[in-house]
Amino acid sequence: MLEIKNLNVGYGEVQVLWDIDMEVKEGEVVALVGSNGAGKTTLLYTISGLLHPMSGSIRFNGQEIAGLPSEEIVDLGITQVPQGRKLFAGMTVKENILMGAYHRKDKKQIQKDYEFVLELFPRMAERLSQPAGSLSGGEQQMCAVARGLMAAPKLLMIDELSLGLAPIIVENIYEAVSEVIKRGTTVLIVEQDVMLALEQADRAYVLDVGHMRMSGPAKEMMDNPVIKEAYLGL
Amino acid sequence: MKILGLEKFFSGRKGWLWGLFGLFMLALAVLPLFASGFWLRTLTLIFLLAAMAEGWNYIGGYTGYAAFGNVAFFGIGAYGTALAMLRLHFSFFPALLVGVAAAMLFAIVIGLPVLRLKGHYFAIATVALATAVGEVADYWTDFTGGSAGLTLPFFDPIEYSGQFFYYISFLLVIFGLWLTYFVMKGKMGYSWVAVREDEDAAKMMGINTTWAKVSAFALSALMAGAAGAIYGYWNTFVLPEEVFKIDYTLQMILSTVLGGPGTILGPFIGAFLYYILITLLVFFFHVGAFHETILGVIIILVMVFTPQGLMDFLSGKKKLTLSSLLENIRTHKV
Structure with a gap:
């Protein structure tokens, strides 16, 4: 459904994302995790058309959308729940x-x-x-x-839903989200709370200071020693 | 249920506010039967100010872009109308349309690049543009008559001149109120407010924010342009330093801010308020520019204590008490 290839994004001269590859298949729940400043929100803004990439391709259902105006991207069926709610x-x-x-x-x-x-x-x-x-x-x-x-939306992107909220409320909202997932909406979850994201997702990507470090099924990621050490503190 | 309806519009104290407003408008409509020339002239001026303020409210109040050059639309409206009457020998109404169209076209052409700027950058760019247009009118002598200005024919029959300009300005104000209501109950109005509240979020909702901003700018040019057209013909004289005076921009902003930016009646009420204030100040402090200093202080106080203008209290959203004034300071982080 969503295919990102060799994507480079920056603000003016400062490059933030380097050669990003990522894929979200129809009906899937994908988590994008990474620490503060990794470039997660930048990636979502680029998919939404609020930022235009320096180079690379974003295809949605086969159509190239990199650089399209945001309103056309919304029309195609990509929506985000932005960080900080906005x-x-x-x-x-x-x-x-x-x-x-x-x-x-x-x-x-x-x-x-x-x-x-x-x-x-x-x-x-x-x-x-x-x-x-x-x-x-x-x-x-x-x-x-x-x-x-x-x-x-055909693809719903949720950015940092848990930020600043009590765990019980986060759980509450994620229950609602899973209801939406059941109805067949494809979801891309962006989270700093890695454990939370991996629990929801089928697959996960790890973004680290602008580079895509790792990807794989969410279950395997949870057992991955590198992830455990770097993000889960286990 | 109506999608994006305005159901909260008539709730609260607004009911009686609209009743009062209706009576006031009725009084204004029959006033020329009784009033002297002085009152007609004064009210015509207030109407023209109210119309410009209604226009400024679109870009400054609802869309949240601090436009400081709207006098350019006023001047272009005046010049467009004057030139159409003098060079093309149009009668007043077709000439007014030419003036308004010129102002709107200018708003669109200028708005597309300038509305990409935000905050004070946008404000400064609009001031600069208004000044530049004034200079063009001043120095492009072959086309605009330069600093000698353009002289227009008197309204005929001249004994009804006062009434004519009174009613035409009054109609413009009513048109402005209708336009505000019409736009704000529809999608375009919501796109303006969305841009003001959070421009990125507006984009995420699929709003073409460029179009939202340009449309607000162009409609504010419509109102100021029409006011300029009427003013020029009324004055029978169009002069660059008169119709491009930055004071007019300040007056429309002050009226809107006094009455309540982002409300339908605010700019209209504010124009009256502004005029009464200025008259009282000139009356009590007739020494030179001193009354402007006092006006400045009043404006600062209004901005600090009632950033939403008088409409906040009139509409019953807030009670006019000391605690609510102090509350405003806290919530708006002044």
């Missing part, structure tokens, strides 16, 4: 959730998806008319995931 703080929860469907025109299906995300996050249904900026951290993350789902 909600529209002044809009209500409902408006935020519906903003996810901004690019869609299938009103009936939007309505169905809206009902589905409110079932998934009942807390959001209680807070619909509240400004998103007034929500707690966990609720904001729920709102951000709900907004992402409203885009009806």
Whole structure:
């Protein structure tokens, strides 16, 4: 579904990602892990079209998308739940959730998806008319995931969902995400919390200061001594 | 349920606010039957300011881009109309369309590169552009008449001139309010607010942020351009240093900020507020530029204590108490 080859990305003169290769197959859950500053968010921004690569290729369902404007990439079915949630703080929860469907025109299906995300996050249904900026951290993350789902993505990329949240809330939200996965959405999970990401994923990639160090089935990664030592502290 | 509806719009205290507003508009509509020329002129000026403020609100209030050069649209609107009347012998209304179209075209052509800048870079670029356009009008003598300006014919019949300019400006204000309402209940309005709240997130939602910003800029040019067109014909004289005066930009920003940026009625109410303030200040402190100093202080106080303008209190979102004013300082990290 998503094939990245020899991707180089940078900000101005400063290169951040070197020769990245990565693949996400349809129906798969892939984890992208790595420490702070490894370039995970940069990679997601490049896939989303917010950054344009220096060189290399990103193909989505066979179509080259590297360098396309972000709105066309969203139209093709790639959406991200960004790091730091990036909600529209002044809009209500409902408006935020519906903003996810901004690019869609299938009103009936939007309505169905809206009902589905409110079932998934009942807390959001209680807070619909509240400004998103007034929500707690966990609720904001729920709102951000709900907004992402409203885009009806084929590939959903979730960036640092667990950051700054209590474990119980993280678990709660990941339960909702696994509900989405069951419905056949392909998911790319980006996490600093390596264990958490590996538990969710079928396969995993390890990004280390701009280079793709390792990849393989998530189960094997958990047993890999290098991973254990570097990221799990075992 | 309506997708992206504005259901919170009529809730709270806004109900009676709209009732009051309706009565006020009705009073304004019948006023020329009773009022003297002085009041007509004063209100016409306020209407033109309100129209420009409504326009500035699109780019500055809803989209969150601090445009400091909107007087360029006012000037281009005035010049476009004057030139169409003098060179092409158009009557006023077709000429007004020429002026507005010129202002909007300029906004689009300039907006595409300049709206890539953010924050103070954008603000400075717009100031520079407005100054540059004023200079062009001043020195391109063959086309614009240069610093001698352009003289327009009087409105005919002249005894109805006051009423004509009063009503045409009033209509422009109402058009501006309708346009704001119409845009803000639709997708375009939401794209503006999304850009203001988080431009990256707006892109992630599939919003073409370039188009969102340029459309806000072009519609603010529409309002300022139309105001300039009316002003030029009313004044029967178009002069570079008059129609490209940076004071006009400041006035539209102040009106919007006083009334409430990012609200439908805010700029309209703010224009009245600004005019009353300035009149009182001139009345009490008629020494030279001193009243402007006082105005500056008032603006700072407004920015610090009510960054959302008067609309925050009128709409019932907040109560006008000392604690809520202090709360504003904390939440906005002034």
